[in-house]
Amino acid sequence: MPVVSATQRAILEAARFLEGGGVISFPTETVYGLGGDTLNKKAIQKIYSLKNRPSNNPLIAHVLNSSWAKQITCGWDEKCHLLAERFWPGPLTIVLPKANCVPKESCGGHNTIGVRSPNHKVARELLDKFGGPISAPSANKSGQTSPTSAEHVRDDFGNDLLILDGGNCDQGIESTVLSMVDCPTILRLGSIDVSAISEIVHTVVVSESNFQTDSPGTTNRHYSPKTKLVLQSPREIEASSSKEIVYLTIVSQPGCSMKTIQMPTDAQSYANRLYAAMREADSVGSTTICVERPPIGNEWDAINDRLRRASSN
Numbered sequence: 001m002p003v004v005s006a007t008q009r010a011i012l013e014a015a016r017f018l019e020g021g022g023v024i025s026f027p028t029e030t031v032y033g034l035g036g037d038t039l040n041k042k043a044i045q046k047i048y049s050l051k052n053r054p055s056n057n058p059l060i061a062h063v064l065n066s067s068w069a070k071q072i073t074c075g076w077d078e079k080c081h082l083l084a085e086r087f088w089p090g091p092l093t094i095v096l097p098k099a100n101c102v103p104k105e106s107c108g109g110h111n112t113i114g115v116r117s118p119n120h121k122v123a124r125e126l127l128d129k130f131g132g133p134i135s136a137p138s139a140n141k142s143g144q145t146s147p148t149s150a151e152h153v154r155d156d157f158g159n160d161l162l163i164l165d166g167g168n169c170d171q172g173i174e175s176t177v178l179s180m181v182d183c184p185t186i187l188r189l190g191s192i193d194v195s196a197i198s199e200i201v202h203t204v205v206v207s208e209s210n211f212q213t214d215s216p217g218t219t220n221r222h223y224s225p226k227t228k229l230v231l232q233s234p235r236e237i238e239a240s241s242s243k244e245i246v247y248l249t250i251v252s253q254p255g256c257s258m259k260t261i262q263m264p265t266d267a268q269s270y271a272n273r274l275y276a277a278m279r280e281a282d283s284v285g286s287t288t289i290c291v292e293r294p295p296i297g298n299e300w301d302a303i304n305d306r307l308r309r310a311s312s313n
């Protein structure tokens with residue numbers, strides 16, 4: 001099964017395929033997902049094995065709206081209602097205790113479930129046609145860079161997977177993961193920044209932890225290219241310039257002869273371009289990918305977070 005353009009008909013066929021326990025890839029506004037029926041253990045099992053994902057790393061269930069979210073969670077309260085009203089559809093994943101109808105397998109054996117309502121026409125039509133929650137991790141092999149185009153998904157999974165092509169993802173960085181189980185805690189930084197969330201949930205903690213138990217997918221080296229990646233200042237880059245290295249730079253290096261990928265200067269466009277640039281740099285066969293350290297500040301937090309992880313040993 002090849003990459004298919006996400007026409008109405010293709011979406012309907014994909015929904016039928018999901019009903020039969022199949023697994024497909026579909027676009028969201030953040031990254032492409034590898035989706036299956038949340039309530040079907042066999043479909044969930046396929047996702048884990050296709051992705052090579054450790055069985056304790058829970059999946060995000062994609063829902064059309066908050067009433068769907070309420071059906072698969074426990075404790076959907078006024079705060080969750082306000083969060084959904086403000087940020088859904090969009091890149092916010094809310095973690096709550098799971099409802100009994102959800103198999104533990106869909107949550108990596110945990111008692112909690114992450115839910116989010118994606119803001120992408122194709123994802124929403126797919127949910128609508130399928131009529132139930134779709135669990136989907138990012139559609140990359142475990143531990144590698146997330147895909148922001150249908151081609152990226154095909155690069156990782158080949159032609160055996162049905163991939164709905166809905167173009168390049170707008171955001172380019174995965175959703176913000178917010179646990180509402182106890183005290184509100186950000187488990188993964190993402191496109192929605194902490195200050196926006198704290199307007200609704202007044203005290204919000206950003207988890208510093210990279211332990212498997214909290215949010216397994218946030219362990220370091222989860223967002224890494226195969227080539228070693230280092231972060232450097234423009235000055236260090238100038239001093240280190242080598243033809244064996246691919247450089248991702250924001251400030252252009254005048255007269256440089258090395259292989260460089262010019263990155264956008266604003267955070268939104270940078271995020272949008274980051275994973276594609278990392279994949280491009282990875283394909284060169286250089287010894288190192290050298291990334292110019294991006295600016296700091298709220299809007300750059302998720303980008304710096306992913307780069308820090310990608311550069312960790």
Ligand code: TXA
Pocket residue numbers: 028030031032033034057058059060091093095096107110112113114136137138139173174175176177187188214215216217218
């Ligand atoms: O933007 C996104 O979130 C994309 C698109 C496809 O929706 N999905 C995505 O899924 O990035 P994945 O599986 O690659 O990352 C989900 C993250 C992981 O770090 C996982 O551990 C965490 O969310 N997570 C999911 N459910 C959780 C739960 N019940 N408790 C704690 N962490 C959870």
Ligand code: MG
Pocket residue numbers: 137138146217
């Ligand atoms: Mg992922």
